[in-house]
Amino acid sequence: MLYSDLAGRWALVTGAADGIGFALARSFAEAEANIVLLDIREDALAEAAAKLADTGVTVRTETADVSDRDAMVALADRLAADGVVPAMLWINAGVGAAAKLSDGKEKAIRWVYDVNLLGTIWTAQAFAPKMIALDGPAHIGVTASSATLVPIDGPFPLYAASKYATAAVGEALLNEMREHDIGVTILCPGLLNTGIWNSGRARPERYGGERQLDDSVGEYWRKAMAPDVLAHPVRQTVEAGGGWCVVQTEGDTRDKFEARHAARAAQWTDLSHD
Incomplete structure (x- = not known):
């Protein structure tokens, strides 16, 4: 799909009120696509829509919980x-929680997996059949993370593990959609200046309700690049037909990726010829 194919058609982005979702929505609007911004936060959606007023395209906002x-x-x-x-359907909605899988609270674990994994599947199931019936080219994007490329380490193992699953769903969709001539892009960005650190501000009651963190917690993320840097590599990948779009924003991601695969190769046991 060329971005020129989007002119006058619709692009829908989940988790679109800010961060990566909004940056991608703006890039699609600049390609003259009409935009559906979908998010669970109604007030943030109104602000996001106002920021796209200068693009001249039609902008709709929809409030929905992708885990439903x-x-x-x-x-x-x-x-x-x-x-x-x-x-253009971009499945971007995702949440993070500083919890471990070994002793994390059940509601926190269910919330992260219901949004990051099942929310990706439910969004695809809701929209893909209708996209298959469209006249003209179509594309699906899935926002995973560079956490899917490196060893699961650090303070967010629950988030990282869930994003491994998100990427796997993206890869499955890539192969499923091939027979319908629909491209699929799996986006793996590194650390960016987004509000993922404060995901709990929009946590539904069934998962424990809202949890607003102190603003100082987000200082680490605010030092990172703005999510707008994704627009160009995403466009390149989409126009090449889709696939993996890995955007390194931290200097050691490739080194960790290569070390991870080297360690796996060293532990390989092949019994197929015995």
């Missing part, structure tokens, strides 16, 4: 009834 399959299917049906079927 029925809600996502109903939304896709309602949009389709209005003539809104995305030619």
Whole structure:
């Protein structure tokens, strides 16, 4: 898909009120796509829509919880009834929690996996069948993380493990959609200046409710690059037909990636010829 193919058509982005989702939505709007911004935070959506007013395209906002399959299917049906079927679907909504898998609280673990893993699947199930029926090229993007490329380490093992699963779903979709001539991009960005550190501000009650962290916690993320840096490599990958889009924003990511695979290769036991 060329970005020129988006002109006058619809692009839908989940988790679009800020961060990576908003940056990608703006890049699609600049390609003259009409935009559906989807997020769980209604007030933040209104602010995001106002920021796209200068693009001159039609902008719709939709409030939905991607972890709710029925809600996502109903939304896709309602949009389709209005003539809104995305030619570009970017599955970006994701949350983080500083919890361990070995002793993390059940609600925290369910929340992270329900959004990052099942939310990706439910969004694809809701919209992909309608995209398959579209005339003209279409594309699906899945936001994973550079955490899927390196050893699971550091203070966010639950998040990293869930993003491994997100990337696997993206790769499965890449192969499933090939027969329908729909490209799939799996985006693996490094650390960026986003609000992922404060995901708990929008946590539904069934997962324990809102948890607003002190603003000082986000200082580490605010020192990182702005998510706008993703626009160019994402465009290159989409226009090449999709695949893995790895964007290094930290100097040692490639070294960790190569060391991880070297360690795996060293531990390989091959019994196939015995």
